[in-house]
Amino acid sequence: MDSLLRIVERAKWRILGRKNVVGVGVGYKEVGLRRTEQPSIIVFVSKKEAPENLSREELVPFKINGVETDVVEIGEVRLLDSERTKLVRPAQPGLSIGHYKVSAGTFGAVVKDRHTGEPLILSNNHILANATNGRDGRAAVGDPILQPGEYDGGTRQDRIATLVRFIPLQKGEAPATCPVANAFIRWANMVVQTIRPNYNLRIFKREGSSNVVDCAVARPVRADIITDEIYGVGKVQGKTIARPGMPVFKSGRTTGLTRGVVTAVGATMEVKLDNENTAYFSDQVVTDMKSQGGDSGSLVLTEGNRAVGLLFAGSDKVTIFNHIQTVLDKLEVDL
Structure with a gap:
């Protein structure tokens, strides 16, 4: 790798000057959805474009000093400032949100009620409904939802929606x-x-059987107070099923835009709800994508901005999400 690093150091400024290029480094080349063991020069671009749309000077060379390049689209790179935790109107997915008794989580997506067609805010039960099982009094339909969440300074004056529907969480x-x-x-x-x-x-x-989702929806106080464009990502372009090896990404309140690869599907996991309670979740998707507390509720997407899941849990090493189709069917909503 040392020789590749020296090549990159010498060539970086003429590569960085090309259209859409936002970074360059050393790594292993990816072919399709598989990371190979072939060292290459990784050229990070904000957006991939067809070669015919680029001039000869703008094209990333196939090789630099005999070393193959690999062009990877990562979007715009920006400082991870506090914009996601501020009051924003119209509010959009990727920003801070939460039940009035909850610290803060992530506004996942705008969905439509299958029966009424009205737009609703999608996130986790433990973000919009305070991790209720429906019998414990932790939350009730009609409770206020704040944007930003209480931890980020949200107050009753920042009420953006009311809780309208949730899938109960069963403790383990x-x-x-x-x-x-x-x-x-x-x-x-x-x-x-x-x-x-x-x-x-x-x-x-x-208690009971395993959970399969951690999800809830809230009705915005008015339609124009939200937008369906995910912060830093854009609009959702359909949905698909998560598969091992699939590249995924999310836009979350805490860690912003992060990417990873699906490492397992059909997983049953024991998840710690708090210091005293755990719950079991079955048919879950595991990924190496980075996330932290406050990212819960983020919509997980793959190439082409297609939704694959709803992020709800993780550890220092993995992030776990529900299948998006299961979430939509349980809540009787559509993207």
Whole structure:
């Protein structure tokens, strides 16, 4: 790689001067959806254009000093400032939003109700409905939705919508209420504490089946207060099914525009809801795309701005999203 780095250092300014080129570096060439082990000079462009639309001086050469190039479209590169966390009208997907009791998440997309045709705001249950299971009083239809979210300074005066529909989130386990189980645990604790006085056993019961989505929709206070153009991305151009190896990207409140590759589908995951509760999610999609807290609710897309999922969870290494068609069918909405 050292020799390639020296080549790039010598050639970078004449490459950067070409149309749409926003960066140049060293990496491994991608062929189709597969990253190969062939070292190449990566030329980052804001937008790919057909060769016939470019002059000879604007074309990226196939090779530089005998090393193959790989042109990668990444859009416009900008500072990750606080624009996404500000009050914006009309508000657009990719910006901060949240239930009035929630810190902040991401406005995912504008969808249409299948029955009324009205535009609705799509995000996660845990962003628009406070992670409710529908029986716990954490949220109710009609609750105010703020843009920006409360963590980003949103107040009741910044109400942009009202909660209209959500899919309940089922926790993975709950304290046991069975009298027989509780009698057993009292006896077990007496035995254990004769040996380990500081230990206390508890029994939990598993609740319901796995979740398949974390989603909700809200009705904007008026139609012109939102736009369907995703911040830094543009309009959604249809949808498709996530497949292993598929390149994906999202526009989120916290980490902005990030990209990755689908690493697994059909996954069942245990997800931590808070310090005390977990939930199981089945038929999920796992990707190496970067995300952080506050990116939840982001629409996940692939080439051609086609929607593939709704981001809801992740770790330091992976990001997890629901299949978009499942989300739309559960909520009875369309893109």
